[in-house]
Structure formats: C-alpha cells, structure tokens
Amino acid sequence: MTWRYRFAFLGIVFLFFLVVCRLFYWQVVKAQELSLIAQNQYGTTITLAPQRGEIRTSDNFPIVTNKISYLVFANPKDIVNAGETSSILSSVLGIDLASVSADLSLDKFWVPIASGVDLSTKQKLEKMDLQGVGFDSQYQRFYPEASMAAQLLGFVGKDDQGNDKGYFGLEGYYDRLLKGKTGLAIQVHDAFGRPILAQMNQATGETDGSSLVLSIDRSIQFLAEEKIKDGVEQYGATSGMVGIMDPKTGQILAMAAYPNFDPRDYQDYSEDLYRNPFISNLYEPGSTFKPLVMSSALDAKVVTPQTKCNICNGPVSVSGYDIHTWDDKYFPNTNMIDVIMHSDNTGMVFVAQKMGLDKMLNYLGKFGIGNTTGIDLQGEVSASLKPKNQWYAVDLATTAFGQGISITPIELLDATAAIANGGVMMEPHVVSAVEDSDGNTVGIPPKTIGSPISSGTAKAMTEIMINAVEKGEASWARLKGYRIAGKTGTASIPIQGHYDPTQTIASFVGFAPAEDPKFVMLVVLNRPTASIYGSETAAPIFFDIAKSLLGYYGIPPEGD
Amino acid sequence: MKKPALIIGSLIILVLVLSVVRIFISNQVSTSGVVLSAIQTEAASVKTENTILAEKLYTESALTNIDSEAENLGFVTPKSDFVLSGQVSVAFKQ
Numbered sequence: 001m002t003w004r005y006r007f008a009f010l011g012i013v014f015l016f017f018l019v020v021c022r023l024f025y026w027q028v029v030k031a032q033e034l035s036l037i038a039q040n041q042y043g044t045t046i047t048l049a050p051q052r053g054e055i056r057t058s059d060n061f062p063i064v065t066n067k068i069s070y071l072v073f074a075n076p077k078d079i080v081n082a083g084e085t086s087s088i089l090s091s092v093l094g095i096d097l098a099s100v101s102a103d104l105s106l107d108k109f110w111v112p113i114a115s116g117v118d119l120s121t122k123q124k125l126e127k128m129d130l131q132g133v134g135f136d137s138q139y140q141r142f143y144p145e146a147s148m149a150a151q152l153l154g155f156v157g158k159d160d161q162g163n164d165k166g167y168f169g170l171e172g173y174y175d176r177l178l179k180g181k182t183g184l185a186i187q188v189h190d191a192f193g194r195p196i197l198a199q200m201n202q203a204t205g206e207t208d209g210s211s212l213v214l215s216i217d218r219s220i221q222f223l224a225e226e227k228i229k230d231g232v233e234q235y236g237a238t239s240g241m242v243g244i245m246d247p248k249t250g251q252i253l254a255m256a257a258y259p260n261f262d263p264r265d266y267q268d269y270s271e272d273l274y275r276n277p278f279i280s281n282l283y284e285p286g287s288t289f290k291p292l293v294m295s296s297a298l299d300a301k302v303v304t305p306q307t308k309c310n311i312c313n314g315p316v317s318v319s320g321y322d323i324h325t326w327d328d329k330y331f332p333n334t335n336m337i338d339v340i341m342h343s344d345n346t347g348m349v350f351v352a353q354k355m356g357l358d359k360m361l362n363y364l365g366k367f368g369i370g371n372t373t374g375i376d377l378q379g380e381v382s383a384s385l386k387p388k389n390q391w392y393a394v395d396l397a398t399t400a401f402g403q404g405i406s407i408t409p410i411e412l413l414d415a416t417a418a419i420a421n422g423g424v425m426m427e428p429h430v431v432s433a434v435e436d437s438d439g440n441t442v443g444i445p446p447k448t449i450g451s452p453i454s455s456g457t458a459k460a461m462t463e464i465m466i467n468a469v470e471k472g473e474a475s476w477a478r479l480k481g482y483r484i485a486g487k488t489g490t491a492s493i494p495i496q497g498h499y500d501p502t503q504t505i506a507s508f509v510g511f512a513p514a515e516d517p518k519f520v521m522l523v524v525l526n527r528p529t530a531s532i533y534g535s536e537t538a539a540p541i542f543f544d545i546a547k548s549l550l551g552y553y554g555i556p557p558e559g560d
Numbered sequence: 561m562k563k564p565a566l567i568i569g570s571l572i573i574l575v576l577v578l579s580v581v582r583i584f585i586s587n588q589v590s591t592s593g594v595v596l597s598a599i600q601t602e603a604a605s606v607k608t609e610n611t612i613l614a615e616k617l618y619t620e621s622a623l624t625n626i627d628s629e630a631e632n633l634g635f636v637t638p639k640s641d642f643v644l645s646g647q648v649s650v651a652f653k654q
Contacts, residue, residue, distance in 0.1 A: 067615045068608055119612060137608065144618035189593070222623045 043188040050180030050437075051139055053209030055153060055170055057218040058432070064153055064171075064263075067142035070117040070135045072125065076104050078132030085130055089113055092125055116140055147262040149221055151276035152255050152430065154378065155263040168274050170212060170430060172378030177434060180209035208437035215251030215432040220244060223548050224254040228523070231541040232258050236529035237506075242545065243278050243409055247417035247511060247520045249446040250426030252375070278413075279380040282406040286491025287326075287343045287534070288509045288522070289402030292415050294340055294351060295461040296363030299453040302354040305460055308333045309350040316346045319394040323349055326490065341468045343488065345401045352400035357391055360399065366452035367415040368425065374449070375410055375428040382408060402491060403499075409522055412509060415452075417520040419465070420485070420511040423458040425450045466514050474508065474539035479547055481557020485517075486510025486542065488534040493527070503527050506534035508542040518553050521545065 026034065055064035072093065079085050082104045090097040093114045103111045115138065122135055141156050154169030166175035183206020224242045232240040241257040257277050261269035275281070297303045313332035315322045325345050331338060339347030352360060364370065370385035383406040386395070398404040410428060418425035427447040435441045453461070465485035469478050474488050489507040492499035506528050511520035521542060528537040550557075619625060 061621070062618060065614070065618065066611070068611050142615060142618070144615075144622040145624050146622075148624065218623060222627070 039186055043186040048183040048185050048206035049139075050182060050206055051208045052141070052156065052164060052180065053178040053211040053435075053437075055178075055212045055214065057214050057216050057221070059218055060213065061144075061218055063143070063145050063149065063214075063216075063218065065142050065144070066139040068119065068137050069115070069140045070119070070122045071115045071138055072113040072117050072122075073134050073136060074104055074111055074113055075109050075132045075134070076106055076111060077109060079104055080131055085133065088128060088130065089125075089133070092121060092128075093117065141263070143263055145218070145222075146264075147260055148218075148225060149216065149256065150260045150263050151257050151274070151278075152216070152377065153263060155266045155274070157266070168379055169276055169377050170214075173376050174212055174431070178209040178212070180437065181207040183207070210437065211435045212431045213433040213435060213441070214430055215246070215249075215253065216255070216430065217253045219552065220549065221254040221256060223552075224256040224545060225258070227541055227545050227548075228256050229258045231523070231525065231537070235506075235525060235531065235537040237525040237527055237537070239277065239526040240524060240541075241278050241409060242521065242523045242541070243413045244519050244521045244545075244549070245413055245417055245428060247420035247426070247517050250414070250417070250428045251432060251446070252428055252430045253519060255430075275379055276377060278409045279375060279377055280408070282381065282383050282408055283505050283524075284405065284491045284494065285402040285407055285412050286489040286505065286507065287402055288412060288416075288487050288489030288507050289405070289407075290340060290343065290348055290400070291419060291461060291465055291487050291509075292364075292367050292369070292412075293348060293355075293360070293400045294336060294464065295419055295453050295457055296360070296367070297351045297355050298336075298460055299457040300355060300359050300363065302359070303336050303351055305336050305464060307336050309335070309339060309344075309347045311350050312339075312344060312346045314346075316349045316397070318349065318397045319392060321394050321397075323397060337464050337467055340464045340487065341472045343468075343472065348400035349397040352396050357388065357396055360396060361385065361388060361391075363452060364399075366450060367418065368411060368449070368452075369405070369407055369415065371411075373410050373414045373428050376430050380408070380410065382411065402489065409524055413520060413522045416509050416511070416522070418450075418452055419458050419461050420517040420520045421458070422455040423451050423453040424448055425452055462514050465510065469510065472535070473533070474535040477535075477540040477543045479543055479550070479557070482512060482546075482550060482555075483514040484510055484512040484543075484546060485514045486539075488539055490532060490534045502532065504532040504534075506532065506537045508534050508538040510542060510546075512546050512550060513555055518555070519546075519549055521549075 051066055054062040054066070056062050072089070074085075074089075076082070082101070086097060086101040086104050089095070090100045093100075095114055100113060103113055113133075117135075125133065126135075143153075152169050154167055154171035154173075156164050156171055157167050159165040164179060166172045166178060171178065185206070224244060228240045228242045231237070239257065239259060242254070243252065244254040245252050255276070255278050259273060261273040266274065294303075298305070310333065312330060312334050314330050315324045317323075323345055326343060329342075330346065331342060331344060334342070334344060334347055336347070336351070338344070339351070355363075364385060370382060372380045372382045385405075395404055414425065414428050417428075425448070427449045429444060429446070431444055433441050433443045462485045465487055466483050468488075469475065469484050469486045472488065474486070478484065487509055489505075489509070491505045491507070492501060493503045493505060495503070505524060505526055507522065507524040509520075509522045511517040523538045523542045523545070525534075525538050525541075531537050
C-alpha cells in the first residue's frame with residue numbers, strides 16, 4: 001500500500017507545484033500587464049499634460065501665454081447623416097469637404113476632424129447639435145502682441161513623438177523649463193462610473209512649466225519694432241535690426257528685426273526668418289568696430305588721444321594693398337580724437353600698427369570678439385579669430401577699421417556696452433527671473449564677464465565718441481541738448497572675393513546719456529538703397545529711437 | 561474566569577461599534593462622489609472661463625491693439641517735445 005500513498009503524495013506535490021508555477025506566472029511575469037487591466041476596470045488613467053509656462057515682459061505682461069482651443073472629433077458610427085454633417089463641418093471649420101467626408105466614412109469610433117478650433121467656432125457647432133461630433137479642450141500658444149519680438153521668442157512646434165517642443169529664441173533655449181513635466185493620474189470610480197473620494201487622484205509627477213520674466217521692456221520693444229520697420233521701408237533696405245541693452249546689468253531691453261514672422265503661423269513663413277539675426281548673422285562691422293580698437297590702443301598706452309598720426313596724409317600701402325579713407329579725404333597729423341570723428345581708416349591703420357598683432361588679439365579676446373557672448377537665446381553663433389600664424393600685415397590693418405573680421409551684432413553691442421559701463425563687460429541676458437508653477441521666483445543676477453579696459457580708458461573713449469557724434473558725419477541727426485556717445489559704420493559686403501561698393505551694411509552704435517548711460521543701442525540696416533552710408537540711414541533711426549527713450553526715462557535735454 | 565469574559569465582551573462590543581461607525585461613514589462618503597464630480601466639473605468650467613477672460617484681457621491691453629485703437633480715435637505722435645528746462649516763474653516783477 002505504501003507506493004499508493006507515495007503516488008498520491010507526489011501527485012499532490014506536482015499539482016501544488018503547477019499551482020505555484022501558475023501563480024508565479026500571473027503575479028510576477030504578467031504582474032504589470034494585469035495591474036494595468038485592473039486599473040482600467042476600477043479607474044481611468046489620465047495623462048496630465050502640463051501647461052507650458054508663460055513668457056512675460058518686465059511689466060509682467062504675458063507676451064506669450066496659453067489659450068484654450070478645441071479639438072473637434074467625431075464618432076463615425078454615431079453619425080446619422082454623414083453627408084450633411086460633413087458639409088456643415090467643412091463650411092464651419094473651413095476645411096476641405098472631401099477630407100471631412102473621408103474621415104467620417106472610416107470604420108472607427110474616434111476620428112479627429114480639426115484642432116486649434118477657437119471658442120466661437122466651437123459654440124457655433126454646439127448650437128447645431130450634431131450627433132456623433134464632440135469637442136476636447138486643449139491649450140495652445142497665444143501671442144497677445146502678435147508678432148512682437150518673434151525672433152527673440154522663437155515658437156513651439158512638435159518633436160518626433162508629436163509633443164510640443166520649443167524652437168529658436170527663448171522657447172528653444174528654455175524649452176525644458178517652460179514645458180514642465182507630464183504626469184499620470186488614476187481616477188478611481190464606482191460601478192456607476194462616479195469618482196470615489198477615497199482614492200480620487202493618484203497623480204504622479206505632473207508639474208506645469210515655469211514662467212520666464214524678461215528684462216525686455218514692452219514699450220521699448222514696441223518702439224524699436226516700429227522704428228526699424230519704418231527705417232527699412234524709408235531707406236529701401238532689405239532688412240534691419242536693432243538691439244538695446246542696459247550696459248550696467250547686461251539686460252536686453254529690446255531686440256527687434258524686420259522682416260519677422262508671426263509665431264502663430266510660423267509654417268507660412270520662410271525658415272530664414274526664424275533665426276534671430278542679432279545673434280545668428282555674422283557680418284563685417286566696419287567703422288562701428290573702430291571704438292573697440294581705439295580703446296584697446298588707449299588702454300595699452302600705445303597711443304593717447306593727442307597722438308598724431310604720421311601716415312594719414314594719403315592712402316596707406318600695406319603688403320601691396322592701398323588703404324583709402326571712405327571719402328578719400330586725408331588729414332595729415334590728425335590726432336586720435338579726429339581719427340574717430342572723421343572715421344579715418346588710415347588713422348586706424350596707424351593705431352593697429354602701433355599696437356601690433358599680439359596686443360590686438362589680446363584685446364579682441366578681452367572684448368569677447370570671436371566668442372559667443374553667452375546670451376540666453378538659442379541660435380547664437382560666433383566666428384573664431386584666425387590663429388596668430390595666419391594673420392598677415394594687411395589683416396591687422398583692415399581689422400582696425402572693421403573689415404576682414406566677422407562678428408554678430410550682439411558681440412558688438414556687448415563690447416560697446418563695456419565702454420559705456422566704465423570698462424566692465426556684462427553677460428547679455430534676456431531673462432531676469434524664473435517663476436515656477438507654485439509662484440516661487442528665482443532672480444537671475446547680472447554677471448560680469450570681464451574688464452577689457454580700465455575705467456579711465458572707457459571715460460576717454462566715451463569723450464572721443466561724444467565728439468564723433470557732435471562733429472562727425474552724423475552730427476546733422478544728433479539730439480541737441482544731450483551728450484550721446486556713438487559711432488557710425490558703413491561696411492562693404494564681401495561678395496565672391498571682393499567688396500561690392502554699392503551694397504553696404506549701414507550701422508550706428510552708441511549709448512546715452514554718455515555720463516550715466518541708461519542704454520546702449522546698435523542699429524543695423526542691410527543693403528540700404530536710399531543711401532549706402534550709416535550716417536544717413538542707421539544714424540537717424542538711432543537718434544529717433546534715442547529721443548523717445550530719453551523721454552521715456554524722463555531725462556531732459558541740457559543746453560545745446 | 562470573570563476577567564477574560566469581560567475583555568472578550570468588550571472586544572465584541574468594540575468590533576460592533578466600529579462596524580456601525582464604518583457603515584455610517586461609508587454611507588456618508590458613498591454619495592460624495594457625485595458631489596465631487598460636480599465640483600470637478602465646476603472647477604474645470606471656472607478655469608476655462610478664467611483662461612478665456614484672460615485671453616480677452618491680454619488682447620485688449622496689448623500695445624499693438626492700443627496703438628491701432630489710438631490711431632482710429634485720431635491720436636497722433638507729437639512731432640516735437642516740449643521740455644521745461646528751468647523753474648517757471650509764477651509772476652514776473654515789472
């Protein structure tokens with residue numbers, strides 16, 4: 001009989017083993033899948049899409065925020081008269097009838113018809129009470145100021161998975177902060193589908209995006225956009241841009257370019273317009289570069305403001321190239337103050353030769369030339385300076401008057417701001433604070449990135465630039481009663497190895513009031529046709545904006 | 561023998577009382593789902609309304625809108641500024 005007990009025992013053990021194996025399969029191998037099925041039975045898993053953070057100007061006005069729009073969807077199996085419904089949806093939503101008809105004929109329970117539908121359209125459709133048509137609310141970017149600061153802000157598009165993603169400008173640079181974190185919530189409900197209080201929301205990880213508070217002053221930005229648009233049209237330029245910065249903090253007060261695009265319909269514009277030219281376009285700065293070289297030479301003590309130029313009585317020959325002045329007028333024994341006032345190329349060659357290559361490269365590096373400035377915008381570029389062994393005598397000479405060297409407008413603006421700020425250079429910044437979804441604000445303090453020149457040199461250079469404004473070729477446009485430091489620039493555009501004398505980049509850089517600057521500004525016009533000179537195109541735009549800014553800051557004129 | 565019976569009796573009473581309390585609370589809470597659902601719907605509706613109003617407010621207070629409204633109303637940009645450069649006398653001595 002013993003074998004029968006043993007057989008029965010082994011049989012039971014085997015059956016028990018099978019049960020254990022099955023339990024292991026359900027509870028370990030298939031645990032996650034079954035858990036999800038169970039969750040779907042007693043609750044609904046909802047994906048909590050975070051709201052993208054706002055972008056606000058310095059007056060806390062949301063220049064970019066979110067608005068509710070609607071996704072119109074249909075259940076083709078519920079639709080009674082597909083032809084009539086297609087026709088109504090097509091006419092109200094403004095989409096192709098064939099496309100709607102095709103969607104409604106699909107053998108599905110849910111088909112999207114149109115997204116981004118506004119409230120009034122939704123209400124219009126609701127009144128028609130179309131069976132089988134529903135709405136789902138969704139958030140989309142809203143720009144109360146339309147295309148203002150478009151290239152500075154960037155836009156929100158989609159990534160590979162169809163999720164929102166910021167591109168260009170602030171949307172691109174601060175995408176991770178702005179987009180927040182997606183979360184999951186389980187809505188537990190009873191047999192009748194009503195939510196149960198005990199375990200209502202097991203939300204995990206959802207955090208709305210942080211908001212950015214900019215240093216951009218909305219009034220100044222508006223003004224700059226209007227003026228640069230008018231300027232481009234008035235002077236027949238192909239494009240134009242203006243950047244305004246607080247030299248003491250590095251905060252950008254305005255940055256405008258024309259033409260620009262509308263971020264709501266960015267797909268309708270050329271991709272070339274997406275880039276912010278103020279940080280992404282390299283150009284030869286021409287004479288606006290002279291104050292940087294002259295202040296370097298003054299700081300290195302190779303010249304003083306009264307140093308006489310002994311090669312300025314005619315064209316200067318360097319390595320077989322003849323270097324002329326812009327108007328072919330020459331001033332023998334001119335001093336450094338007048339070299340800047342006359343925008344004298346031969347005088348700048350004299351300065352460069354006095355400095356030598358080592359000092360020139362050292363100071364250009366200190367002014368940040370050849371490097372990105374670190375501005376918090378996506379898309380900043382820079383052209384590195386050539387290695388020292390590739391510099392020829394003529395390169396040193398032409399660099400002194402801003403030719404043969406490529407920089408971005410933001411590099412020039414930031415370097416000039418160092419002169420305005422007593423020789424101290426600040427990192428340019430657009431965002432002044434970040435506010436998280438709970439309302440906690442973290443300020444971004446100004447950052448000093450160097451002191452390329454001494455305060456004494458900066459003061460001397462400021463006086464030289466004031467003299468250039470008051471007595472130089474742009475003096476006709478100056479503002480009487482204000483001491484404004486500035487410099488014009490007219491740079492020929494290199495085309496296929498030579499400079500086209502009829503096509504220029506006209507610019508003006510300066511700051512005001514000179515003693516205690518509230519702003520430093522750079523105006524650049526690309527290929528103006530009314531006049532090729534910066535003194536006749538960019539300078540009047542500069543002074544026009546400066547006049548409004550000085551009034552805005554409540555700074556009255558003094559004397560003449 | 562009396563003491564254990566007392567403890568057992570007390571425990572049974574406690575269990576009964578707790579059961580009654582639980583039934584009572586469950587009964588109270590069971591209907592709160594409906595209220596909760598209504599509150600959630602109301603909250604969503606208020607949030608939507610708030611967003612729509614904010615959108616209108618921002619549109620109306622945008623500088624681009626104010627500028628075009630001002631132009632429609634006939635406001636023009638002054639061609640020249642008037643600046644008071646010194647203290648203006650209240651009366652001049654003859």
